[in-house]
Amino acid sequence: MDARSRKQIGDDAEQAVADYLVRNGAEIVARNLRIGALEIDIVARHETLILVVEVRCRSDRSWTSGFSSIDGQKRMRLRRAGERLWNRRYRRDPTVERLRFDVASVTFEGDSPQIEYVSGAF
Numbered sequence: 001m002d003a004r005s006r007k008q009i010g011d012d013a014e015q016a017v018a019d020y021l022v023r024n025g026a027e028i029v030a031r032n033l034r035i036g037a038l039e040i041d042i043v044a045r046h047e048t049l050i051l052v053v054e055v056r057c058r059s060d061r062s063w064t065s066g067f068s069s070i071d072g073q074k075r076m077r078l079r080r081a082g083e084r085l086w087n088r089r090y091r092r093d094p095t096v097e098r099l100r101f102d103v104a105s106v107t108f109e110g111d112s113p114q115i116e117y118v119s120g121a122f
Contacts (some may be wrong), residue, residue, distance in 0.1 A: 009057055009108070010055075010057055012108070012113070013055050013056075013057035013104075013106035013108075013113065014031060014032075014041055014042060014055045016106055016113035016115060017041075017042060017053060017055045017104040017106060017115060017117070018031065018042055018044075020104070020115050020117065021042070021044045021046075021051070021053070024046075025046055025047075026044040026045060026046040026051060027044060027045045027046075028042065028043075028044050029043040029044055029045050029050075030042070030043040031043075033085070035081050035084045035085060035088075036084070038077055038080060038081035038084065039081065040052050040053075040054075040078070040081050040082070040085065041053055041054055041055040042055065043085065045096075048095060048096055048097040048098075049096075049097065049098060049099075049100055050085075050086070050090055050096055050098070050099040050100070051099075051100055051102050052078065052081070052082040052085065052099060052100070052101050052102070053102045053103070053104060054070065054074075054078055054101075054102070054103045054104070054121075055103075055104050055106065056069055056070065056103065056104070056105050056106070057105075057106045057107070057108075058105065058106075058107055070103060070121075075122050078101060078122075079101070079122075082099055082101060085099070086099050100119065100120050101120065101121055101122050102117065102118060102119050102120065102121055103117075103118045103121040103122075104116065104117045104118075
């Protein structure tokens with residue numbers, strides 16, 4: 001798999017998760033949001049809750065799910081990005097109560113994405 005097809009698969013996985021979130025009542029605020037050197041795959045809003053969503057994608061032939069690729073260092077970077085987002089954008093917003101970290105693992109069986117979604121993953 002070359003880098004271009006890998007990027008396309010990642011983009012397709014993020015789109016599948018964004019569609020999933022919208023179907024479940026969330027509004028997509030941003031995708032691939034850069035905060036300095038940090039990046040958040042999807043920022044969404046569900047009522048008074050801000051969702052920071054990390055999307056991982058694996059081949060349907062992989063031995064593990066995308067969840068296994070989220071180690072302590074990745075969690076720390078996501079928390080740092082979420083904290084910066086909160087402080088810069090939402091801390092003083094009276095319509096927002098809290099921020100939550102979610103993780104989605106996507107596998108493609110043919111053209112159909114299979115999504116495993118964990119709310120409040122860490």
